Amino acid sequence: MFKIKILTIGFTFLLLGCNNKKESNNNSNISWQEIEAKAKGASITMMMFQGDRKVNKYMNEYVVPTVKEKYGITLTIVPGQGKEIVSNIISEKEAGKQKSEIDLCWINGETFFQLRQIDGLYGPYTSKLPNFKYIDTENPIIKYDFQQEVKGYETPWGQSFYYLIYDSSKVSSPPVTMAQFEKWWKANPEKFTFSNDFSGMTLLKSWLVELAGGMNTLDSAFDEKKYNLYAPKLWNWLNTNKKYFWKKGETFPSSIADVSKMYSNGELVFTMSFNDAEIDNKVNEGVFTTTSKAYILQSGSIQNTHYIGITANSGSKEAAMVVCNFLISPEAQIKKNDIRLWGSRTVLAIDKLEKQWQDKFEALPKRKYGLDAAYIKANAIKELAPEYMLRVFEDFRKKVIEK
Amino acid sequence: MKNKGTILSFTLLFIFAIIPLVAGLGYALLYSFGLVGVLNHGFTLQYWKQAFADQAIAISFLYSSSIAIISLLLSVISALLVALRYYQLLKKGIYTYLINLPLAFPPIVAAFFFFQFLSKGGVVSRAAFQVGITHTMQQFPDLVNDRLSIGIILAHCFLSFPFFLLLFTGLIKTQRLHDFFQIAESLGANKRQITFRVAIPLLIQKSLPNILLYFIFIFGAYEIPVLLGRSHPESVSVLAVRKLQKFNMLDIPQGYVIAVVYTIFVVLFILIFLKQKKLAYAN
Numbered sequence: 001m002f003k004i005k006i007l008t009i010g011f012t013f014l015l016l017g018c019n020n021k022k023e024s025n026n027n028s029n030i031s032w033q034e035i036e037a038k039a040k041g042a043s044i045t046m047m048m049f050q051g052d053r054k055v056n057k058y059m060n061e062y063v064v065p066t067v068k069e070k071y072g073i074t075l076t077i078v079p080g081q082g083k084e085i086v087s088n089i090i091s092e093k094e095a096g097k098q099k100s101e102i103d104l105c106w107i108n109g110e111t112f113f114q115l116r117q118i119d120g121l122y123g124p125y126t127s128k129l130p131n132f133k134y135i136d137t138e139n140p141i142i143k144y145d146f147q148q149e150v151k152g153y154e155t156p157w158g159q160s161f162y163y164l165i166y167d168s169s170k171v172s173s174p175p176v177t178m179a180q181f182e183k184w185w186k187a188n189p190e191k192f193t194f195s196n197d198f199s200g201m202t203l204l205k206s207w208l209v210e211l212a213g214g215m216n217t218l219d220s221a222f223d224e225k226k227y228n229l230y231a232p233k234l235w236n237w238l239n240t241n242k243k244y245f246w247k248k249g250e251t252f253p254s255s256i257a258d259v260s261k262m263y264s265n266g267e268l269v270f271t272m273s274f275n276d277a278e279i280d281n282k283v284n285e286g287v288f289t290t291t292s293k294a295y296i297l298q299s300g301s302i303q304n305t306h307y308i309g310i311t312a313n314s315g316s317k318e319a320a321m322v323v324c325n326f327l328i329s330p331e332a333q334i335k336k337n338d339i340r341l342w343g344s345r346t347v348l349a350i351d352k353l354e355k356q357w358q359d360k361f362e363a364l365p366k367r368k369y370g371l372d373a374a375y376i377k378a379n380a381i382k383e384l385a386p387e388y389m390l391r392v393f394e395d396f397r398k399k400v401i402e403k
Numbered sequence: 404m405k406n407k408g409t410i411l412s413f414t415l416l417f418i419f420a421i422i423p424l425v426a427g428l429g430y431a432l433l434y435s436f437g438l439v440g441v442l443n444h445g446f447t448l449q450y451w452k453q454a455f456a457d458q459a460i461a462i463s464f465l466y467s468s469s470i471a472i473i474s475l476l477l478s479v480i481s482a483l484l485v486a487l488r489y490y491q492l493l494k495k496g497i498y499t500y501l502i503n504l505p506l507a508f509p510p511i512v513a514a515f516f517f518f519q520f521l522s523k524g525g526v527v528s529r530a531a532f533q534v535g536i537t538h539t540m541q542q543f544p545d546l547v548n549d550r551l552s553i554g555i556i557l558a559h560c561f562l563s564f565p566f567f568l569l570l571f572t573g574l575i576k577t578q579r580l581h582d583f584f585q586i587a588e589s590l591g592a593n594k595r596q597i598t599f600r601v602a603i604p605l606l607i608q609k610s611l612p613n614i615l616l617y618f619i620f621i622f623g624a625y626e627i628p629v630l631l632g633r634s635h636p637e638s639v640s641v642l643a644v645r646k647l648q649k650f651n652m653l654d655i656p657q658g659y660v661i662a663v664v665y666t667i668f669v670v671l672f673i674l675i676f677l678k679q680k681k682l683a684y685a686n
Contacts, residue, residue, distance in 0.1 A: 083648050090441050090652075114652050118441050189539050196634050251548050251633035265524035267540050390651050399456070401634045 015341040029381075032130055035318045036071060043074040045307075047088070048106035050079040054109040054281065058342045062335060067326055073319045078102075079331065080109045080318055089120040089311060096234045100313035103320045109146040112154060112385040115309060122310040122317055124152025129325040136349035143303045147220060147385040151309035154307035155324040158336060158344035161303040161376050162202050162273045162296070169291040170269050176298040178210055178237065185244035191269045193246035196401070199256035199272050202302050203382055204392050207235055215381050222387035231391070235399040237263050252401065264288055271293040274304075277343020279369040306346060338364055344371065428666050433657040442652060450656035459642060460661060464668070466636040470552055470628070470650035471621035475561035479607075479614060480614070481560075482567035483518045486575065487602055493572050505565045510558075511626040517558045518630055521546035559621050566617070574609050615676040620671055639665055 016277045030038075050056055053054045059077050080088065085105045092100055107115065108300055126132050135156055136142055142156045143149065150156075175181040178209045194200035211230040212218050242249025246268060251261050254271060261291055263271035264287050273279065273294075281362060282288040308327060310320040326332055333346045350361050407638065433439045437447040454460060485493075494499055508516070520526050528543040537543050547554035580602065587601045607614075628638035639643065643665065647658030 083652075086652060087648065087655075090655075093441050094439060117652075247545065247548060250550060251635070253548075254629070254634070262524060267524045394651065397634070 001339065005306035017043070025307070032128065036322055037137050039316065039319035040072040041071075042316040044103035044314070044316050044319045044323065045076045045078055045101060046104035046106070046323070047078050047080040047085050048104075049081040050077065054277075054342050058336065062341075063323075063332065066332075067323055070326070071319075071322050080153045081106065082329060085111060086114045086118075086120070089115065089313075092313065093118065093120070095306070098313060099315040100311045102311050103314040103316060104323060105309050105311065106157070106306060107154065108304055109308045109383060110389055112145050112150075112307065112309065113148055113386040116148070116153065120312055121153045122312045122314060122320075123154070125310065125317075125321060126150075126152040126155050126324075129155065129328065131325050131328045131330075132318050134330065134348045134352050135328065136347060136352075141303050141350075141380055142347055144382060145305065145307060146383040146389075150307070154309040155328060156305050157308050159303065159305050159347060160276060160344065161301045161371075161380070162199075162206065162272065162274055163279075163294045163301055163371060164203075164296070165263065165271045165273060165288070165292055165294055167263075167269050167270060167278050167289055168293045168312055169289065174270075174293075174295055175269060176295070178207055182237075182241055185241055189244045190246050190248070190250070192244070193252060193259065193262075193268060194230045194272065195254065195259050196239040196396070197254040197255050198389075199259075199274060200252065201389055201392050201396065202274070203272060204234065204396060205388055206297050206299060206302055206381070207237075207390070208392070209302075209381055209384075210297070215300045215379075218384050218388065219382055221387070222385040222391075227388065227391060231395060232399075236396065238396075238400050239403055249400075260287075273344075276345055276370055277339050277367070280328060280339055280343065280367050292369060294369060296371065296376070296379055300379040301376060302383055302385040303376070303380045306344075330354075330360075334360050334364070337361065338377075339367055339370075341369075342367065343367075428663065431659040431666070435663055437656065440656065443656065450660055454657045454660040459637075460638050463639045463642045466663075467622045467628075467638045467640075470555055470559070470638065471618045474556050474563065474621055475614060475618060477556065478560045478563040479567055482564055482571055483603055483606060486568055486571035486606075487598060489539050490572055490575055493568070494576075502565050502568055505561050506569070509626075510562060510624060513558050513562055514627045514630040517554050518562070521554055521557075522548075534671055539566060548633050550633070552628075552632065555622060555628050558627045558631060559624070563617055563621070567575050567614075570613055571606050574606055578605075578607060578668045612676065615672070619672060621656075623665070623669070626633060 016053075046059075048055075049060070056077075064077065067075050085102065085107060088102060089100065110119075116293050132155075141159060145154065164174070171184075175184045181192075194203045205345050207229055209218055211216065211233050212226060238249075246253075246262070253262070259268060260271045260273075260282075262268040264282070279288065279292060279294045283290055283292055308324050310317055310324070314320050328347065330348065334357070335343050336342045337346045346361070350358055353361070430439065432444070435450050437443040437445055437450065462587050489498075493502065505513070518525070522528065523540045523543045523545075525547075527546075528540060529538065529545060531537045532540070545553075546557075583601055583605065584597050592601065623640055624638065625640035625644065629644075630639050632638065632641065639661065643658050643659075643661040646654045646661060
């Protein structure tokens with residue numbers, strides 16, 4: 001009896017903490033000057049991926065002191081990405097917390113999709129940002145985040161594209177089609193694998209696009225019929241060939257970092273990246289050999305944009321907006337684009353900028369190992385709808401790993 | 404006074420052990436039945452059905468148990484043998500430090516250490532290449548992320564062996580087992596009989612609760628299997644964390660299902676162990 005009482009008390013206590021309140025958010029009628037004035041003196045927190053030294057340096061040594069100096073905003077960076085951001089916001093909602101611990105978050109794709117599903121993001125707000133006029137809004141890679149229209153709920157921050165890296169001293173002409181991959185694997189067993197994470201799944205999605213007939217064939221919302229038509233072919237193909245993969249395809253590295261590590265010590269001959277500057281940075285640091293080269297598949301390169309979102313329960317949306325506006329200023333974007341600092345491609349349309357900024361962009365050092373911007377743009381595959389990622393991730397486990 | 408002490412200790416136990424356990428388990432239960440959670444819409448059995456639709460949970464429980472049993476067998480047996488053979492030596496300075504060193508390693512460091520050491524591009528493989536035992540990296544055997552989980556088992560043994568060695572040498576000292584050995588010897592037992600019929604049964608009996616608790620520790624381990632294991636099969640913790648934290652938010656309730664099953668398993672295990680402990684002392 002006593003136990004039942006304890007349980008009942010426990011459950012009631014829990015349930016009490018679980019009602020959610022929606023906060024209406026509106027900043028629609030105030031001017032930008034007023035927003036900046038309100039932002040002054042605020043302290044806000046940004047949750048973002050902190051696994052890259054250059055990215056951390058850009059944030060901690062440039063963005064944080066500059067927003068403090070220019071706008072009087074104290075910006076704190078905390079580590080966390082994707083699912084962690086979503087889990088945090090879910091937990092706060094479940095606990096009925098009114099003011100979120102996170103004000104800004106670095107997101108895209110399924111994180112954006114999931115945060116929108118749970119009304120976790122503030123918006124639409126981007127049209128209020130004075131620097132938003134410079135954004136390359138016609139670019140479908142920026143306008144749609146994994147096929148979902150952004151609609152002002154997140155600020156474009158930088159662009160990424162998917163490419164493969166190979167060691168040209170070991171591979172003369174890298175495979176660009178599935179048939180060529182098959183041939184290469186057979187001739188070079190155990191020298192290839194991909195990670196069981198976002199990077200690896202993007203390679204699978206690229207092959208899915210190839211199976212479906214190439215660029216644009218899997219655009220727009222998730223199509224169950226198409227998926228059921230092409231995905232089984234992909235699993236069959238992988239199951240037939242995985243015996244030529246690293247460790248005979250019986251296991252896959254859990255993260256792309258592991259693949260890159262094995263690439264750098266020569267255990268593998270290919271790795272992949274979503275970080276435009278990675279190949280140049282890693283070669284310069286001596287981690288990758290100078291014979292490393294970047295290339296994309298014949299079907300194209302999956303590309304996406306990463307964004308900054310403001311949480312719906314942020315305690316200082318004004319300060320968050322001011323920081324967003326700063327992050328898309330030509331000044332901040334030039335530094336972000338600079339391969340010596342971060343090397344992520346800008347979201348600004350260069351031709352919309354004033355001449356002085358255009359010149360500065362033009363004067364940036366060129367990539368030595370990375371790929372040319374125009375070539376990449378011409379071969380862009382828009383990121384598929386987030387459901388493709390979820391399905392590919394799940395089916396890859398069930399139909400390939402567990403087989 | 405005694406009564407006051409009992410009330411205090413019970414209150415502390417209640418606040419720090421029972422409430423968090425009941426609250427945590429309660430929350431996991433409610434979540435797994437769709438009663439709490441932003442994306443849930445009320446009571447449903449769907450997540451329990453989904454979680455048991457494939458054999459992932461059963462496989463991971465079997466896998467984690469096997470790893471724990473094999474690791475414990477290896478480390479307990481070797482610790483027993485070393486403790487009995489080198490008991491005198493282990494009492495002295497430097498050896499005690501050397502032997503206890505691995506105890507200072509957190510599991511994640513141990514996991515990294517074994518990865519750097521045993522992978523195909525690791526230290527051992529490089530040494531083998533340099534001295535001409537292997538000619539390509541591929542020739543080096545699979546010792547991490549391998550089919551037989553050798554890397555995981557070695558890492559667990561590395562951490563648990565000194566623990567058991569310390570435990571056994573301590574027991575030999577505090578329980579004055581040497582007196583028993585001498586009695587056995589004077590009664591005409593030979594070395595072999597002393598070891599297998601007196602020393603080992605006594606040590607195992609005295610340390611059974613620790614061995615069983617260590618089983619739970621290895622069973623629930625996360626860092627070692629996540630770094631040194633394969634994509635499939637997965638240990639229980641790796642599976643639960645994948646469901647709770649990877650891409651699909653709709654898998655979160657299934658993560659809680661695993662947490663509930665895991666808690667029930669551990670609680671049952673402890674209940675059985677308590678019974679065992681009573682038996683051990685009754686003897």
